[in-house]
Amino acid sequence: MSKIKTEVAICGKNYTVVSSETPEYVAKVGEYVDEKLSAILDSNGGFTTSAAAVLMSINITDELFKAKEATEHMRKLIGQYIEEESRQKAKAQTLQEENDDLKRRLQELGGNV
Secondary structure (H helix, E strand, O other): OOOEEEEEEEOOEEEEEEEOOOHHHHHHHHHHHHHHHHHHHHHOOOOOHHHHHHHHHHHHHHHHHHHHHHHHHHHHHHHHHHHHHHHHHHHHHHHHHHHHHHHHHHHHOOOOO
8 A cells, every 4th residue: 555645733733644544544643642642731731742742652552552451351252252152053953953853753653743
């Protein structure tokens, strides 16, 4: 995929981002960074932009790690659900086979099914 240049504004300063992502996606990322950095600067007037950027990086990394952890937890749950579904399908198949066998035996004995 080709690289695309997209302008984003963060804390009033324009940056050119070169990415293979769509301009809409890069703009969305830029807006997120701008919101996070601006919030830190607004709530901590004594922070330099560099200090706020470091704190923002820590906060975003924390979000990333928690999202990865939640994703892994969901994958494990889905795996467990799939395993349980397989067990239930096998159980249902066994019960169906037993039911079919009992019907066949009943017919052999002259019963109506």
